[in-house]
Amino acid sequence: MKKQLFIIANWKMYQNEQAVESFFEEFAYNNEAVQVIIAPSAIHTSLAVAKKTENMAISSQNIASEELGALTGEVAAEQFAEQGVDFAIIGHSERRSLFGETDEMIAKKLYLAKISTMTPILCVGETSEEKAAGQSVAVVLRQIAAALNGGVVGENMIIAYEPVWAIGSGATPTTAEIKMVVDAVRGAYGVETRIVYGGSVSADNVYTIISEAGCDGALVGKASTTAESLTAICQAATR
Numbered sequence: 394m395k396k397q398l399f400i401i402a403n404w405k406m407y408q409n410e411q412a413v414e415s416f417f418e419e420f421a422y423n424n425e426a427v428q429v430i431i432a433p434s435a436i437h438t439s440l441a442v443a444k445k446t447e448n449m450a451i452s453s454q455n456i457a458s459e460e461l462g463a464l465t466g467e468v469a470a471e472q473f474a475e476q477g478v479d480f481a482i483i484g485h486s487e488r489r490s491l492f493g494e495t496d497e498m499i500a501k502k503l504y505l506a507k508i509s510t511m512t513p514i515l516c517v518g519e520t521s522e523e524k525a526a527g528q529s530v531a532v533v534l535r536q537i538a539a540a541l542n543g544g545v546v547g548e549n550m551i552i553a554y555e556p557v558w559a560i561g562s563g564a565t566p567t568t569a570e571i572k573m574v575v576d577a578v579r580g581a582y583g584v585e586t587r588i589v590y591g592g593s594v595s596a597d598n599v600y601t602i603i604s605e606a607g608c609d610g611a612l613v614g615k616a617s618t619t620a621e622s623l624t625a626i627c628q629a630a631t632r
């Protein structure tokens with residue numbers, strides 16, 4: 394049997410409540426070969442959990458780097474988990490670059506997700522300067538090792554390879570470049586390691602990326618926010 398693919402929709406801060414409602418009214422894709430994971434804004438978590446259908450799960454876009462406590466404006470892993478959120482995106486490059494998340498904070502978040510009932514989706518990837526210097530694989534392996542902090546990847550974790558320069562830019566690495574990173578990660582952490590690609594994924598490139606780079610799916614931002622566009626990506630991924 395073919396392995397299940399993950400299509401992860403990172404809705405960032407794109408939607409208001411009406412758009413979230415419309416998505417769930419219109420999205421009818423359901424295929425057991427594809428686990429659709431929706432990551433809405435934290436404020437829409439309960440709505441998404443209530444509306445999700447079969448073969449669909451909900452993710453947070455981030456979690457706090459501490460357990461419950463005096464952290465104004467943050468949401469703890471435990472709070473998401475008790476709402477029925479099954480996955481947690483951790484270390485997205487926007488969190489790293491815009492909100493100053495360090496490797497140390499990301500390691501704490503990964504640990505807190507792991508001890509909750511959530512499956513972490515750990516984002517890693519090189520900048521354009523690091524790519525130009527031929528450091529893509531080294532950066533990815535360093536970021537994963539820092540996040541794990543001596544822990545293991547194991548079954549209950551997904552790695553998302555997202556080159557910083559490919560996010561929202563319309564540019565993607567070649568499939569050979571993605572495969573090089575995917576193979577290096579599996580070489581270091583085991584052939585069963587679940588790894589998806591993210592950065593300017595669309596219905597036009599998703600099949601080639603998944604089939605040629607051998608990854609387990611895709612993390613999609615901009616192209617994931619409408620039912621029509623996410624359906625097209627899911628269909629193209631399994632064509």
Ligand code: PGA
Binds near residue numbers: 555559591592
């Ligand atoms: P994009 O974003 O698909 O809009 O490039 C991907 C991401 O940031 O996860």
